[in-house]
Amino acid sequence: MIQLTRAYFFSASHRLHVPQFSDEKNQALFGKCNNPHGHGHNYRVEICVKGEIDPMSGRVVDLAAMDSLVNDRVVKYFDHKYINQDMPEFKTLVATTEVLGEVIHERLSTVWPKDFPTLDKVGIQETKRNRFTIPSSK
Amino acid sequence: MFITRRAEFSASHICSNPALTTEQNLAVYGPAANANGHGHNFVLEVTLAGEPDPVTGMVYDLKDLKDIMNQEVVDPMDHRHLNYEVKPFDKVIPTTENLAVEIWKRLNPHFSSGPAKLYSIRLYETDDIFVDYRGGQ
Numbered sequence: 001m002i003q004l005t006r007a008y009f010f011s012a013s014h015r016l017h018v019p020q021f022s023d024e025k026n027q028a029l030f031g032k033c034n035n036p037h038g039h040g041h042n043y044r045v046e047i048c049v050k051g052e053i054d055p056m057s058g059r060v061v062d063l064a065a066m067d068s069l070v071n072d073r074v075v076k077y078f079d080h081k082y083i084n085q086d087m088p089e090f091k092t093l094v095a096t097t098e099v100l101g102e103v104i105h106e107r108l109s110t111v112w113p114k115d116f117p118t119l120d121k122v123g124i125q126e127t128k129r130n131r132f133t134i135p136s137s138k
Numbered sequence: 139m140f141i142t143r144r145a146e147f148s149a150s151h152i153c154s155n156p157a158l159t160t161e162q163n164l165a166v167y168g169p170a171a172n173a174n175g176h177g178h179n180f181v182l183e184v185t186l187a188g189e190p191d192p193v194t195g196m197v198y199d200l201k202d203l204k205d206i207m208n209q210e211v212v213d214p215m216d217h218r219h220l221n222y223e224v225k226p227f228d229k230v231i232p233t234t235e236n237l238a239v240e241i242w243k244r245l246n247p248h249f250s251s252g253p254a255k256l257y258s259i260r261l262y263e264t265d266d267i268f269v270d271y272r273g274g275q
Binding site: 001003004005006007014053056057058059060062063064 | 153155157166167168230231232233234235236238239260265266268269270271272274275
């Protein structure tokens, strides 16, 4: 068993805001992340797969095939979007990086090809100072 | 407790399988199959597991770990062409996955009886691709 992790990048804006809370409570909870028109990040998403090394190729995953899937399902989907307004999932979800990571995991796991190694976890960073990790097995 | 030490080495490699045609190798490995090879600054992180020694307060002597990493990995691989100069990569395709397995095989005997066990290695091919290996666990 070996794990391989590859990083992907997209740039998007978001705003942290809970509609059930008052403006004052949102401001107190989220601070500048609640500013009314949103703000942006260069997100880094790490996709970790685990499996056995294929003896023919010496590799655990076909990186070109994984790139194609992740680019379609994640990078092109979120890149240069306002997550709160452009993404249908976030009509009813708070656009924190935690939730964004869960949505990305779901967007991959639901179409993950059977001949790929296991999707082990998804990591996501909005800046270099924080990382959220969403494991496939709870 | 875990302790991790990092080292770097720069090496070139070719990822291709001699059983496949040139076209098939390009389809599988892309530019990594370039016949003349290409190179990376590999970054190796070695993680040991153990408990701090009650006298020294150390899980493992980091200088000793550095010496082992240099002896087994950095000295033989740094500024080398893996396929041509580092065994077993005359026979084994030096993908980052297989390189991680080989590094584990070289390091693990040093920790068979000691204060700390080899727990995992992480090998970065670039900042954005890395593999983790724990001896097959």
